[in-house]
Amino acid sequence: SQQGEEDPQALSIQEGENATMNCSYKTSINNLQWYRQNSGRGLVHLILIRSNEREKHSGRLRVTLDTSKKSSSLLITASRAADTASYFCVYSGAGSYQLTFGKGTKLSVIP
Amino acid sequence: EPEVTQTPSHQVTQMGQEVILRCVPISNHLYFYWYRQILGQKVEFLVSFYNNEISEKSEIFDDQFSVERPDGSNFTLKIRSTKLEDSAMYFCASGQGFQETQYFGPGTRLLVL
Numbered sequence: 001s002q003q004g005e006e007d008p009q010a011l012s013i014q015e016g017e018n019a020t021m022n023c024s025y026k027t028s029i030n031n032l033q034w035y036r037q038n039s040g041r042g043l044v045h046l047i048l049i050r051s052n053e054r055e056k057h058s059g060r061l062r063v064t065l066d067t068s069k070k071s072s073s074l075l076i077t078a079s080r081a082a083d084t085a086s087y088f089c090v091y092s093g094a095g096s097y098q099l100t101f102g103k104g105t106k107l108s109v110i111p
Numbered sequence: 112e113p114e115v116t117q118t119p120s121h122q123v124t125q126m127g128q129e130v131i132l133r134c135v136p137i138s139n140h141l142y143f144y145w146y147r148q149i150l151g152q153k154v155e156f157l158v159s160f161y162n163n164e165i166s167e168k169s170e171i172f173d174d175q176f177s178v179e180r181p182d183g184s185n186f187t188l189k190i191r192s193t194k195l196e197d198s199a200m201y202f203c204a205s206g207q208g209f210q211e212t213q214y215f216g217p218g219t220r221l222l223v224l
Contacts, residue, residue, distance in 0.1 A: 030210050031210060035215075041217065042215055042216065043204075044215075045212050045213070045215070048211075048212050088154070097144070097159035097161070097167040097210075098144075098167055099154075100156070101154040102153065104153070
């Protein structure tokens with residue numbers, strides 16, 4: 001299977017704390033993306049990091065990518081209750097059109 | 112900000128019936144996709160469509176499924192004879208370039224009885 005593995009599967013934190021989610025994958029990639037999904041609803045794109053990038057920021061989000069270890073992390077700083085959602089690292093294998101999703105990390109931010 | 116739209120938001124059908132799920136991708140996008148998510152499970156790729164033809168499909172996308180871009184704006188997924196196990200949320204997505212960001216619609220929740 002080429003699917004990624006997110007870690008942890010569930011994370012519960014207090015509002016204002018930082019949340020870190022990790023992801024590992026098994027194939028060569030051109031880029032890796034993180035998506036958010038609220039309660040089985042639509043998938044919202046958060047950030048895309050290319051294979052030649054090591055770190056990328058967008059607002060309160062920080063993503064890292066280590067292609068040698070085939071891993072990525074998503075850091076959400078100063079979390080808010082509205083950040084409660086499932087987070088997925090998503091990627092395409094070389095030459096593939098499809099995005100491969102893992103099971104995600106379910107983040108709960110407690111007000 | 113442009114977004115992908117999908118209709119209907121919910122559909123209930125009887126087993127064996129045909130359903131058509133509709134999507135309007137973002138207007139300047141060239142790559143179109145369908146994914147599904149069975150309740151409580153991960154999102155699964157069904158098919159990608161580029162240059163008026165299927166560019167890639169998964170094992171799930173068998174002869175019961177077909178896609179069409181009948182005009183310059185709509186992208187449809189047809190399930191010819193629905194099965195109970197087709198019950199899922201179906202997501203359409205579109206993107207500007209190969210392996211670039213895919214923007215997802217809100218989904219159509221299909222329930223097959």
